Amino acid sequence: MLSDVVKSIEASAPSRHATKGMSLSQDAWRRLRKNRVAMLSLAVLVLICLLAFLTPLLPLQAPDFAQTELQYSEPLLSPFWLHTFKLDEQRIARTPELVAKLQGELGTLEKDFAAAREKSDEEYHATRDALRRREAEIQDTIQAPYRKLGFPNLGGLSRWMVRTRAALFGERSINSLCGRDVLGRDTLSRLFWGARISLLVGLVATIVSLVIGVTYGAVSGYCGGWIDDAMMRFVDVLYSVPFIFVVIFLLTILGEERIADELAYWGIDRITVFFIVVGAIYWLTMARVVRGQVMSLKHELFVEAARSLGASQTRIIFLHLMPNLLSVVLVYLTLTIPRVMLFEAFLSFLGLGVEPPDVSWGLLANEGIKVITPVKIYWWLILFPSIALGSTLLALNFLGDGVRDALDPRLRDG
């Protein structure tokens, strides 16, 4: 019945194509494209992300390849190519059978472990340790040929990329265009590998904060009443805690050897802890904003209409409220990523974030500033990480401002 009415209205509408409406996202994209600074930033960011993703494929030196005799050598432009990259392909070819053998042993150990669970505590721990040692051994066998060259632990895709690179470029690798550090490691390659971690932290931690913030805000706003009051009071209390200090405190406690060990057993390594902790402090603003938006939306006529047509609660939240939150969430997302990256750099700079052999830009800048002495300054160790971090953050900020202006002009200059 209703659909018949809609159809007749649609049919009677004059020249539908001429007055075709523009959806919010189309409109925003059109406005964003006009913003030249934002588009340039977007291009820069896409390029940086692409390069970071393809790093193992690029003919760079390995990031952890120490050559102490080349300590602190200045940036060099010639010769452009070095012929030092020697991947041990025979050894890589041999790894599958070694791994298969170890996997078999692991299988029996796992059975032992399942049996030991019922027995004494001591036996349980002993078999658990044996199990973990064997797992580590398998990892070692896989990583050994790459680690020998100075790569950190690589995932399957990255290992494939390194092999492809060896096939493409042979033994060639780019000389140290950005100088070398205290161990003679190539700064250029460390910058590329650092980009992977820095960008990953920025993205994942932001998503964590997004999930917490949107859920919290939406529940608080939708429930209203005393639940809303209590939840927002809690946010107020958290706002006035100097959070960064608490986080540092938390990170040190979670970094304590035995706790870290226990966490590692559950598959939570330090980077994951880091993602969660960083994400967990940036959700406050998001929660407030989402709550406000939900509160103003839930009394709108279209929600009432949906309700009177018999739509369920979940349908209202996900189909009617969520799309309207999208613009606000996207705006805060683009503004949160640079803040999170800044925070990661800040913590890594203090030595509380990413740990070697992983590298991040904050860690690199820290290494550069640490070796300042009154007599000599290794400027390339400070300048290049700063440029990398600075230009990425600048581009993110410009893009964030652009997205905000494009999606929600009312928020401008807010």
Add this chain to the structure above:
Amino acid sequence: MIGFMFRRLLWMAVTLWVVFTISFFLMRSVPGGPFDRERALEPEIKKNIEKRYNLDKPLVQQYFIELGNVCRGDLGYSFRLGDYTVNQVIAEGLPISVALGVLALIFATTFGLVAGVTSAVFRGSWGDVTLMLIATLGIALPNFVIAGICIILFVFLIPIFPAAGWGDFDQLLLPAFCLGAPYAAYVARIARTSMLDVLSQDHIRTARAKGVGPVRVVIVHALRGALLPVVSFLGPAVAGILTGSLVVEQIFAIPGLGSHFVQAALQRDYTLAMGLVLLYTVLLYVMNWIVDLSYAVLDPRVELS
């Protein structure tokens, strides 16, 4: 007014209690303690140390003893710095950090306000564009990057500042600049927007029509209104400067609370770390409170609640 102050005080107490309780139980749940060294200690020595830190009593009793001590302002002994109590560390470090922070804050507000007001008055000119570009740079760059570049420029290329240390006023300037720069940038952006807002209002047009000079219009008639958003930003700015001081004190080797906190965190000196977290919470609360009060002074329409 009195009710407002009282409520604020109450919330501060609640926050402090939450922070204290959470960190107390986290601390105690961590294996190891002040005597956790490579070498096992003699049982007598261990007993003495445990007695000093009240670790020989049951957990609940420990909690209430500690809570009582903290309420009386006694933060206990540092785990790592041998004979120091946390209060002594604070007494030594706080004046240094406050001097640095206040200078950075003064720098941030004065530079930010001047830059923001100038670019609002000369809106659309080259000066405006340049100033706002610098402001965006200041917001985007982390302060250790600014510090690194400043050290390269002003210590090595043009040697006018000492690289690090503490004592002279000279040694204070460069750290304060690096610490305040991001907040100067924020203040500049906020001041520009609010100034533009105020300048387009009717009372400014009236003042101009009455023949008031351009300088007087800006300084006497517009500035007060434009100050409000800047003042409300000072709360977050103080929090940021407290945080930033962790890094800046580290870089310039300044013996303030920030470097103590980082060291405490790195060496797992839990009592010192907790004492400093509590102190920072109080500082933040007090600053926010002052900001709210001054907001009410600047704008009589604001009611404190």
